[in-house]
Amino acid sequence: MPELPEVETVRQGLIKGILDKRISEVLIRREGLRYPFPEDLPTIAGHTVINIRRRAKYLLMDLDDGRVLLSHLGMSGRYTLFSSSEANAAAQPLLGTVNGGVPVSRFGERTGYGGKHDHLEFVFADGSRAIYTDPRRFGIIDLFANIEEPVHPLLESLGPEPFDAWNASMLARKLHRRKTSIKIAILDQKTVVGVGNIYACEALHRSGISPRTLAGSLVRKNGKPTLRLERLVGHVKDILNEAIASGGSTLNDFANVDGELGYFAHHFAVYGREDEPCLKEGCGGTVERITQSNRSTFLCPRCQR
Ligand SMILES: [Zn+2]
Numbered sequence: 651m652p653e654l655p656e657v658e659t660v661r662q663g664l665i666k667g668i669l670d671k672r673i674s675e676v677l678i679r680r681e682g683l684r685y686p687f688p689e690d691l692p693t694i695a696g697h698t699v700i701n702i703r704r705r706a707k708y709l710l711m712d713l714d715d716g717r718v719l720l721s722h723l724g725m726s727g728r729y730t731l732f733s734s735s736e737a738n739a740a741a742q743p744l745l746g747t748v749n750g751g752v753p754v755s756r757f758g759e760r761t762g763y764g765g766k767h768d769h770l771e772f773v774f775a776d777g778s779r780a781i782y783t784d785p786r787r788f789g790i791i792d793l794f795a796n797i798e799e800p801v802h803p804l805l806e807s808l809g810p811e812p813f814d815a816w817n818a819s820m821l822a823r824k825l826h827r828r829k830t831s832i833k834i835a836i837l838d839q840k841t842v843v844g845v846g847n848i849y850a851c852e853a854l855h856r857s858g859i860s861p862r863t864l865a866g867s868l869v870r871k872n873g874k875p876t877l878r879l880e881r882l883v884g885h886v887k888d889i890l891n892e893a894i895a896s897g898g899s900t901l902n903d904f905a906n907v908d909g910e911l912g913y914f915a916h917h918f919a920v921y922g923r924e925d926e927p928c929l930k931e932g933c934g935g936t937v938e939r940i941t942q943s944n945r946s947t948f949l950c951p952r953c954q955r
Contacts, residue, residue, distance in 0.1 A: 654844030831861060
């Protein structure tokens with residue numbers, strides 16, 4: 651599942667690929683994904699993408715008429731970009747059919763699945779295209795006026811972004827007297843957005859904090875953060891920034907080859923490393939896997955307390 655760094659990487663790739671382009675047509679190949687597509691989706695044709703923002707794991711494309719096209723990659727969504735020459739090189743109609751009429755894209759070899767999961771195809775005035783592919787169809791597409799953004803049901807209750815202005819005092823206020831574990835608390839999008847399962851495990855490991863620690867115990871009685879909580883906030887920022895930086899460089903390599911926007915493989919210190927040695931210098935512990943709220947947590951019981 652794409653986490654915040656992957657979504658930020660996709661945003662940066664979309665900025666390079668489609669910013670300031672005018673949409674001439676959108677090909678819609680099914681009725682929706684997790685929710686039905688908005689009925690007015692075809693009306694984005696004729697409008698220009700003037701900005702591409704990210705809020706938590708939502709991509710927000712600002713159009714020149716004051717509307718916002720929201721997309722969420724769900725479990726398996728991705729965008730693939732094709733230049734006009736690549737699109738023209740297909741040298742045949744770009745909309746084909748299989749299985750008695752199910753429309754597929756002609757980019758199936760590049761987007762995968764024979765093109766059967768290329769649900770949306772954005773055609774730009776310069777002939778380039780952006781294809782949204784999502785085999786598991788948990789993605790979300792929505793379209794709304796930008797003045798509605800603060801009260802949009804998917805966006806209104808999101809917590810702060812885990813970057814610049816976010817700090818340990820803000821987190822302490824959210825965690826004060828919370829009896830839940832710190833791992834579950836930082837996965838809660840009302841506490842802070844975009845710290846998914848992988849990065850929560852990694853940040854807790856780097857901080858030496860057990861994921862089972864009660865969240866409230868990392869806050870002093872007067873509501874101020876403990877040193878351990880200060881450290882955790884620093885490591886959350888570092889780990890997300892490192893992942894974004896490595897995603898960006900991978901993306902550049904990809905783009906040189908075929909303009910594809912993809913995810914990237916990380917080398918994690920604990921995530922997915924059950925029964926392997928802890929990578930923290932001098933620790934000598936062994937990574938364990940436990941379950942918290944039905945999700946896997948990886949930790950080193952020796953250096954995480
Ligand atoms: Zn360890």
